Amino acid sequence: MNTLQQIKTLVYKDIVLEWRSKYAINGILLYVVSTVFVCYQAFKSVDTFVWNALFWIILLFASINAISRSFVQESPHRQLYYHTLVSPRAVILSKIIYNSLVMLVLSIIAYAVYAVTFKQPIGDPLLFTCAVLLGSISFASVFTMISGISAKAGNNSTLMAVLGFPVIIPLLIVLIKLSNNALTGLDRGISSGELVVLLAINVITITISLLLFPYLWRD
Protein backbone atom coordinates (compact mmCIF):
# COMPACT_ATOMS: atom_id res chain seq x y z
CA MET A 1 0.00 0.00 0.00
CA ASN A 2 1.36 3.41 -0.85
CA THR A 3 1.02 6.32 1.57
CA LEU A 4 -2.00 7.85 -0.14
CA GLN A 5 -3.93 4.63 0.11
CA GLN A 6 -2.87 4.18 3.73
CA ILE A 7 -4.17 7.65 4.55
CA LYS A 8 -7.47 6.92 2.83
CA THR A 9 -7.91 3.66 4.72
CA LEU A 10 -7.03 5.25 8.06
CA VAL A 11 -9.44 8.16 7.59
CA TYR A 12 -12.14 5.70 6.55
CA LYS A 13 -11.41 3.59 9.63
CA ASP A 14 -11.70 6.64 11.91
CA ILE A 15 -15.01 7.64 10.37
CA VAL A 16 -16.41 4.11 10.65
CA LEU A 17 -15.29 3.82 14.28
CA GLU A 18 -16.93 7.15 15.06
CA TRP A 19 -20.09 6.23 13.19
CA ARG A 20 -20.48 2.98 15.09
CA SER A 21 -20.31 4.48 18.56
CA LYS A 22 -21.49 8.05 17.83
CA TYR A 23 -20.77 8.66 21.50
CA ALA A 24 -17.94 11.15 21.12
CA ILE A 25 -19.31 13.17 18.25
CA ASN A 26 -22.73 13.50 19.87
CA GLY A 27 -21.12 14.56 23.11
CA ILE A 28 -19.12 17.27 21.38
CA LEU A 29 -22.14 18.46 19.41
CA LEU A 30 -24.18 18.77 22.60
CA TYR A 31 -21.24 20.58 24.17
CA VAL A 32 -21.22 23.15 21.37
CA VAL A 33 -24.98 23.65 21.39
CA SER A 34 -25.15 24.06 25.15
CA THR A 35 -22.20 26.49 25.17
CA VAL A 36 -23.94 28.60 22.55
CA PHE A 37 -27.07 28.60 24.71
CA VAL A 38 -25.13 29.58 27.81
CA CYS A 39 -23.66 32.49 25.86
CA TYR A 40 -27.10 33.39 24.53
CA GLN A 41 -28.61 33.43 28.00
CA ALA A 42 -25.71 35.44 29.35
CA PHE A 43 -25.47 38.05 26.59
CA LYS A 44 -28.97 38.18 25.00
CA SER A 45 -27.74 40.44 22.23
CA VAL A 46 -24.21 41.34 21.19
CA ASP A 47 -22.49 43.63 18.72
CA THR A 48 -20.45 42.36 15.79
CA PHE A 49 -17.11 42.44 17.55
CA VAL A 50 -18.25 40.41 20.57
CA TRP A 51 -20.26 38.05 18.31
CA ASN A 52 -17.13 37.24 16.39
CA ALA A 53 -14.90 36.79 19.45
CA LEU A 54 -17.48 34.58 21.19
CA PHE A 55 -17.89 32.41 18.09
CA TRP A 56 -14.18 31.67 17.91
CA ILE A 57 -13.85 31.09 21.64
CA ILE A 58 -16.70 28.54 21.51
CA LEU A 59 -15.01 26.82 18.57
CA LEU A 60 -11.64 26.88 20.36
CA PHE A 61 -12.92 25.03 23.41
CA ALA A 62 -14.99 22.62 21.36
CA SER A 63 -11.96 21.78 19.23
CA ILE A 64 -9.73 21.21 22.26
CA ASN A 65 -12.30 18.77 23.62
CA ALA A 66 -12.85 17.06 20.29
CA ILE A 67 -9.22 16.66 19.28
CA SER A 68 -7.63 15.89 22.65
CA ARG A 69 -8.85 12.30 22.49
CA SER A 70 -7.60 11.59 18.98
CA PHE A 71 -4.64 9.51 20.17
CA VAL A 72 -6.10 8.16 23.39
CA GLN A 73 -9.14 6.37 22.08
CA GLU A 74 -6.94 3.63 20.66
CA SER A 75 -5.06 1.33 22.99
CA PRO A 76 -1.25 1.17 22.91
CA HIS A 77 -1.50 -2.38 21.55
CA ARG A 78 -3.52 -1.27 18.57
CA GLN A 79 -1.09 1.61 17.98
CA LEU A 80 1.71 -0.93 17.92
CA TYR A 81 -0.25 -2.90 15.38
CA TYR A 82 -0.60 0.18 13.17
CA HIS A 83 3.11 0.73 13.55
CA THR A 84 3.79 -2.57 11.84
CA LEU A 85 1.33 -1.86 9.03
CA VAL A 86 1.58 1.80 8.04
CA SER A 87 4.06 4.65 8.01
CA PRO A 88 3.86 7.22 10.85
CA ARG A 89 3.39 10.03 8.30
CA ALA A 90 0.21 8.36 7.08
CA VAL A 91 -1.04 8.16 10.68
CA ILE A 92 -0.53 11.85 11.47
CA LEU A 93 -1.85 13.02 8.09
CA SER A 94 -4.95 10.85 8.38
CA LYS A 95 -5.57 12.17 11.90
CA ILE A 96 -5.19 15.77 10.69
CA ILE A 97 -7.60 15.14 7.80
CA TYR A 98 -10.11 13.36 10.01
CA ASN A 99 -9.93 16.08 12.68
CA SER A 100 -10.36 18.77 10.00
CA LEU A 101 -13.54 17.01 8.88
CA VAL A 102 -14.81 16.79 12.45
CA MET A 103 -14.00 20.46 13.01
CA LEU A 104 -15.82 21.39 9.80
CA VAL A 105 -18.98 19.58 10.88
CA LEU A 106 -18.65 21.11 14.34
CA SER A 107 -18.20 24.65 13.09
CA ILE A 108 -21.09 24.37 10.63
CA ILE A 109 -23.41 23.18 13.41
CA ALA A 110 -22.02 25.76 15.83
CA TYR A 111 -22.59 28.46 13.25
CA ALA A 112 -26.15 27.27 12.55
CA VAL A 113 -27.13 27.31 16.23
CA TYR A 114 -25.26 30.53 16.77
CA ALA A 115 -26.88 32.28 13.83
CA VAL A 116 -30.37 31.22 14.98
CA THR A 117 -29.90 32.55 18.51
CA PHE A 118 -27.83 35.66 17.84
CA LYS A 119 -29.05 37.26 14.65
CA GLN A 120 -26.04 38.69 12.90
CA PRO A 121 -25.88 39.73 9.24
CA ILE A 122 -22.66 38.73 7.47
CA GLY A 123 -21.22 41.29 5.11
CA ASP A 124 -19.16 38.92 2.99
CA PRO A 125 -20.44 35.30 3.33
CA LEU A 126 -17.83 33.81 1.02
CA LEU A 127 -14.91 35.27 2.97
CA PHE A 128 -16.52 34.21 6.26
CA THR A 129 -16.92 30.64 4.96
CA CYS A 130 -13.28 30.79 3.94
CA ALA A 131 -12.30 31.93 7.44
CA VAL A 132 -14.29 29.11 9.08
CA LEU A 133 -12.79 26.55 6.68
CA LEU A 134 -9.23 27.76 7.30
CA GLY A 135 -9.97 27.94 11.02
CA SER A 136 -11.09 24.30 11.12
CA ILE A 137 -7.97 23.16 9.32
CA SER A 138 -5.73 25.31 11.54
CA PHE A 139 -7.26 24.02 14.78
CA ALA A 140 -7.00 20.46 13.50
CA SER A 141 -3.38 20.74 12.34
CA VAL A 142 -2.12 22.37 15.54
CA PHE A 143 -4.14 20.39 18.07
CA THR A 144 -3.57 17.00 16.44
CA MET A 145 0.18 17.29 16.98
CA ILE A 146 -0.28 18.75 20.47
CA SER A 147 -2.65 15.93 21.40
CA GLY A 148 -0.03 13.46 20.17
CA ILE A 149 2.52 15.10 22.46
CA SER A 150 0.22 15.23 25.48
CA ALA A 151 -0.95 11.65 24.89
CA LYS A 152 2.69 10.56 25.26
CA ALA A 153 2.94 12.60 28.45
CA GLY A 154 0.18 10.79 30.31
CA ASN A 155 -2.58 12.81 28.67
CA ASN A 156 -4.06 15.09 31.26
CA SER A 157 -6.31 17.79 29.88
CA THR A 158 -4.41 20.56 31.66
CA LEU A 159 -1.27 19.71 29.74
CA MET A 160 -3.17 19.77 26.45
CA ALA A 161 -4.48 23.27 27.18
CA VAL A 162 -1.15 24.55 28.51
CA LEU A 163 0.74 23.28 25.48
CA GLY A 164 -1.93 24.15 22.94
CA PHE A 165 -3.03 27.66 23.85
CA PRO A 166 0.23 29.53 23.27
CA VAL A 167 0.61 27.83 19.89
CA ILE A 168 -2.98 28.50 18.79
CA ILE A 169 -3.16 32.14 19.95
CA PRO A 170 -1.35 33.64 16.92
CA LEU A 171 -3.67 31.68 14.62
CA LEU A 172 -6.68 32.79 16.63
CA ILE A 173 -5.66 36.45 16.43
CA VAL A 174 -5.40 36.27 12.65
CA LEU A 175 -8.66 34.27 12.35
CA ILE A 176 -10.63 36.72 14.48
CA LYS A 177 -9.33 39.61 12.43
CA LEU A 178 -10.12 37.89 9.14
CA SER A 179 -13.66 36.97 10.10
CA ASN A 180 -14.20 40.45 11.53
CA ASN A 181 -13.27 41.85 8.12
CA ALA A 182 -15.73 39.40 6.56
CA LEU A 183 -18.53 40.30 8.97
CA THR A 184 -18.23 44.01 8.36
CA GLY A 185 -17.93 43.36 4.63
CA LEU A 186 -14.65 45.14 4.05
CA ASP A 187 -12.97 45.01 0.68
CA ARG A 188 -11.34 41.60 0.13
CA GLY A 189 -7.98 43.14 -0.76
CA ILE A 190 -7.56 44.21 2.87
CA SER A 191 -7.79 40.62 4.13
CA SER A 192 -5.26 39.13 1.72
CA GLY A 193 -2.40 39.55 4.21
CA GLU A 194 -4.28 37.56 6.87
CA LEU A 195 -5.13 34.80 4.38
CA VAL A 196 -1.49 34.45 3.37
CA VAL A 197 -0.32 34.30 6.99
CA LEU A 198 -2.97 31.67 7.86
CA LEU A 199 -2.05 29.50 4.89
CA ALA A 200 1.66 29.88 5.65
CA ILE A 201 1.23 28.89 9.32
CA ASN A 202 -0.85 25.89 8.27
CA VAL A 203 1.71 24.72 5.74
CA ILE A 204 4.49 25.14 8.31
CA THR A 205 2.66 23.29 11.11
CA ILE A 206 1.64 20.41 8.86
CA THR A 207 5.16 20.08 7.46
CA ILE A 208 6.70 20.12 10.93
CA SER A 209 4.13 17.60 12.17
CA LEU A 210 5.05 15.30 9.29
CA LEU A 211 8.73 15.65 10.10
CA LEU A 212 8.42 15.26 13.87
CA PHE A 213 5.68 12.67 14.30
CA PRO A 214 7.89 9.68 13.41
CA TYR A 215 10.12 10.60 16.39
CA LEU A 216 7.12 11.00 18.66
CA TRP A 217 5.49 7.75 17.66
CA ARG A 218 8.48 5.50 18.03
CA ASP A 219 8.88 4.41 21.63
Add this chain to the structure above:
Amino acid sequence: MRKSWWKILGLVMVASAIVAGLLGPVPVLPILHETIRNVYFHVPMWFTMITLYLVSVIYSIKYLSSGKTSHDLVAVEAVNTGIVFCAMGLLTGMLWANITWGEPWPNDPQLNGSAIATLMYLAYLVLRNALEEEQKRAKISAVYNIFAFPVMVVLLYILPKMTDSLHPGSGGNGTFRDLDMNSQMRPIFYTSVMGWILIGVWIFTLRYRLRILENRKNQLD
Protein backbone atom coordinates in the same frame (compact mmCIF):
# COMPACT_ATOMS: atom_id res chain seq x y z
CA MET B 1 42.96 32.54 28.96
CA ARG B 2 42.83 31.44 25.34
CA LYS B 3 39.42 29.93 25.90
CA SER B 4 37.92 32.72 27.95
CA TRP B 5 38.74 35.70 25.72
CA TRP B 6 35.11 36.02 24.62
CA LYS B 7 33.87 36.13 28.18
CA ILE B 8 36.21 39.02 28.97
CA LEU B 9 35.23 40.67 25.70
CA GLY B 10 31.55 40.37 26.64
CA LEU B 11 32.16 41.86 30.08
CA VAL B 12 34.15 44.76 28.67
CA MET B 13 31.53 45.40 26.00
CA VAL B 14 28.63 45.42 28.47
CA ALA B 15 30.55 47.57 30.96
CA SER B 16 31.53 50.11 28.32
CA ALA B 17 27.98 50.11 26.91
CA ILE B 18 26.59 50.85 30.37
CA VAL B 19 29.04 53.71 30.97
CA ALA B 20 28.76 55.17 27.48
CA GLY B 21 25.04 54.56 27.40
CA LEU B 22 24.38 56.51 30.57
CA LEU B 23 26.91 59.29 30.02
CA GLY B 24 27.29 59.50 26.26
CA PRO B 25 25.65 62.09 24.05
CA VAL B 26 22.16 61.39 22.67
CA PRO B 27 20.14 63.42 20.17
CA VAL B 28 17.41 65.71 21.47
CA LEU B 29 14.14 63.92 20.80
CA PRO B 30 10.47 64.76 21.34
CA ILE B 31 8.49 62.50 23.73
CA LEU B 32 11.39 60.08 24.19
CA HIS B 33 13.86 62.67 25.54
CA GLU B 34 16.65 60.97 27.47
CA THR B 35 14.79 57.65 27.70
CA ILE B 36 16.23 56.79 24.29
CA ARG B 37 19.17 55.49 26.35
CA ASN B 38 16.98 52.53 27.24
CA VAL B 39 17.45 51.29 23.67
CA TYR B 40 20.94 50.16 24.80
CA PHE B 41 19.40 47.89 27.44
CA HIS B 42 15.90 46.94 26.26
CA VAL B 43 16.64 45.79 22.71
CA PRO B 44 19.77 43.67 23.49
CA MET B 45 17.65 41.57 25.89
CA TRP B 46 15.44 40.43 23.00
CA PHE B 47 18.42 39.77 20.76
CA THR B 48 19.98 37.63 23.49
CA MET B 49 16.68 35.82 24.10
CA ILE B 50 16.17 34.93 20.45
CA THR B 51 19.82 33.78 20.17
CA LEU B 52 19.36 31.44 23.12
CA TYR B 53 16.04 30.10 21.82
CA LEU B 54 17.69 29.51 18.47
CA VAL B 55 20.48 27.56 20.18
CA SER B 56 17.81 25.58 22.02
CA VAL B 57 15.88 24.63 18.90
CA ILE B 58 19.07 23.69 17.04
CA TYR B 59 20.10 21.38 19.87
CA SER B 60 16.60 19.90 20.02
CA ILE B 61 16.94 18.97 16.35
CA LYS B 62 20.41 17.58 17.09
CA TYR B 63 19.00 15.58 19.98
CA LEU B 64 16.35 13.95 17.80
CA SER B 65 18.97 12.84 15.30
CA SER B 66 21.66 11.78 17.79
CA GLY B 67 19.89 10.85 21.05
CA LYS B 68 22.71 12.23 23.22
CA THR B 69 21.64 13.46 26.67
CA SER B 70 24.07 16.38 26.50
CA HIS B 71 22.19 17.86 23.52
CA ASP B 72 18.97 17.76 25.50
CA LEU B 73 20.67 19.50 28.43
CA VAL B 74 21.91 22.27 26.12
CA ALA B 75 18.35 22.76 24.84
CA VAL B 76 16.76 23.01 28.27
CA GLU B 77 19.43 25.27 29.77
CA ALA B 78 19.27 27.61 26.77
CA VAL B 79 15.51 27.93 27.36
CA ASN B 80 16.04 28.50 31.09
CA THR B 81 18.49 31.32 30.43
CA GLY B 82 16.40 32.71 27.57
CA ILE B 83 13.35 33.06 29.83
CA VAL B 84 15.38 35.20 32.25
CA PHE B 85 16.40 37.51 29.41
CA CYS B 86 12.79 37.61 28.22
CA ALA B 87 11.68 38.68 31.69
CA MET B 88 14.34 41.42 31.76
CA GLY B 89 13.28 42.54 28.29
CA LEU B 90 9.66 42.80 29.45
CA LEU B 91 10.65 44.69 32.61
CA THR B 92 12.86 47.24 30.83
CA GLY B 93 10.15 47.58 28.21
CA MET B 94 7.48 48.22 30.85
CA LEU B 95 9.63 50.91 32.48
CA TRP B 96 10.09 52.55 29.12
CA ALA B 97 6.42 52.24 28.13
CA ASN B 98 5.36 53.84 31.39
CA ILE B 99 7.29 56.97 30.47
CA THR B 100 6.71 57.25 26.74
CA TRP B 101 3.27 55.66 26.23
CA GLY B 102 1.81 56.55 29.62
CA GLU B 103 1.13 53.03 30.94
CA PRO B 104 3.31 50.00 31.66
CA TRP B 105 1.20 47.59 29.60
CA PRO B 106 -0.44 49.24 26.59
CA ASN B 107 -2.39 46.98 24.26
CA ASP B 108 0.40 46.46 21.78
CA PRO B 109 0.79 43.35 19.57
CA GLN B 110 4.52 43.12 20.17
CA LEU B 111 4.05 43.18 23.94
CA ASN B 112 1.27 40.61 23.91
CA GLY B 113 3.23 38.50 21.45
CA SER B 114 6.27 38.35 23.68
CA ALA B 115 4.09 37.50 26.69
CA ILE B 116 2.51 34.61 24.77
CA ALA B 117 5.92 33.44 23.57
CA THR B 118 6.99 33.35 27.22
CA LEU B 119 3.95 31.20 27.99
CA MET B 120 5.05 28.84 25.23
CA TYR B 121 8.47 28.32 26.79
CA LEU B 122 6.99 28.01 30.28
CA ALA B 123 4.72 25.31 28.82
CA TYR B 124 7.87 23.60 27.53
CA LEU B 125 9.24 23.53 31.08
CA VAL B 126 5.89 22.26 32.45
CA LEU B 127 5.92 19.49 29.85
CA ARG B 128 9.39 18.48 30.98
CA ASN B 129 8.21 18.26 34.58
CA ALA B 130 5.21 16.15 33.56
CA LEU B 131 7.45 13.39 32.21
CA GLU B 132 9.37 11.10 34.51
CA GLU B 133 11.42 8.93 32.22
CA GLU B 134 14.53 10.76 31.01
CA GLN B 135 14.76 9.50 27.45
CA LYS B 136 11.08 10.05 26.84
CA ARG B 137 11.18 13.49 28.44
CA ALA B 138 14.07 14.57 26.25
CA LYS B 139 12.43 13.30 23.07
CA ILE B 140 8.94 14.65 23.61
CA SER B 141 10.07 18.05 24.84
CA ALA B 142 12.42 18.31 21.85
CA VAL B 143 9.45 17.65 19.57
CA TYR B 144 7.42 20.38 21.30
CA ASN B 145 10.33 22.82 21.21
CA ILE B 146 10.76 22.43 17.45
CA PHE B 147 6.99 22.56 16.90
CA ALA B 148 6.58 25.79 18.87
CA PHE B 149 9.57 27.69 17.47
CA PRO B 150 8.14 28.73 14.06
CA VAL B 151 4.92 29.85 15.75
CA MET B 152 6.98 32.01 18.10
CA VAL B 153 8.78 33.57 15.14
CA VAL B 154 5.41 34.40 13.55
CA LEU B 155 4.17 35.82 16.85
CA LEU B 156 7.16 38.04 17.53
CA TYR B 157 8.34 39.08 14.09
CA ILE B 158 5.50 38.77 11.56
CA LEU B 159 2.18 39.57 13.29
CA PRO B 160 3.33 42.87 14.89
CA LYS B 161 4.56 44.03 11.47
CA MET B 162 1.07 43.51 10.04
CA THR B 163 -0.93 45.41 12.64
CA ASP B 164 -0.85 48.83 14.22
CA SER B 165 1.81 48.84 16.84
CA LEU B 166 3.37 51.38 19.12
CA HIS B 167 6.78 49.86 18.56
CA PRO B 168 9.09 51.29 15.94
CA GLY B 169 9.54 49.16 12.84
CA SER B 170 5.97 47.82 12.83
CA GLY B 171 2.61 48.87 11.49
CA GLY B 172 4.18 51.37 9.13
CA ASN B 173 6.27 53.03 11.83
CA GLY B 174 9.82 53.85 10.95
CA THR B 175 12.57 51.87 12.65
CA PHE B 176 14.85 53.29 15.26
CA ARG B 177 17.66 53.03 12.78
CA ASP B 178 16.37 55.71 10.48
CA LEU B 179 14.41 57.79 13.00
CA ASP B 180 16.14 58.42 16.25
CA MET B 181 19.52 56.78 16.30
CA ASN B 182 22.31 58.94 15.05
CA SER B 183 25.88 57.98 14.36
CA GLN B 184 26.90 58.64 17.97
CA MET B 185 24.44 56.11 19.30
CA ARG B 186 24.88 53.30 16.81
CA PRO B 187 28.34 52.03 17.90
CA ILE B 188 27.23 51.95 21.55
CA PHE B 189 24.06 50.09 20.59
CA TYR B 190 25.89 47.42 18.61
CA THR B 191 28.51 47.04 21.34
CA SER B 192 25.74 46.54 23.87
CA VAL B 193 23.95 43.95 21.69
CA MET B 194 27.13 41.95 21.14
CA GLY B 195 28.12 42.23 24.80
CA TRP B 196 24.76 41.04 26.13
CA ILE B 197 24.64 38.14 23.69
CA LEU B 198 28.10 37.04 24.83
CA ILE B 199 27.10 37.37 28.51
CA GLY B 200 23.90 35.43 27.85
CA VAL B 201 25.79 32.61 26.15
CA TRP B 202 28.29 32.59 29.01
CA ILE B 203 25.57 32.23 31.64
CA PHE B 204 23.97 29.46 29.62
CA THR B 205 27.23 27.52 29.23
CA LEU B 206 27.82 27.83 32.98
CA ARG B 207 24.37 26.40 33.70
CA TYR B 208 24.93 23.65 31.17
CA ARG B 209 28.26 22.66 32.69
CA LEU B 210 26.67 22.62 36.12
CA ARG B 211 23.98 20.26 34.84
CA ILE B 212 26.61 17.98 33.31
CA LEU B 213 28.44 17.85 36.67
CA GLU B 214 25.19 17.10 38.52
CA ASN B 215 24.40 14.33 36.07
CA ARG B 216 27.81 12.78 36.52
CA LYS B 217 27.48 12.92 40.30
CA ASN B 218 24.07 11.25 40.16
CA GLN B 219 25.44 8.49 37.99
CA LEU B 220 28.20 7.61 40.47
CA ASP B 221 25.80 7.30 43.41
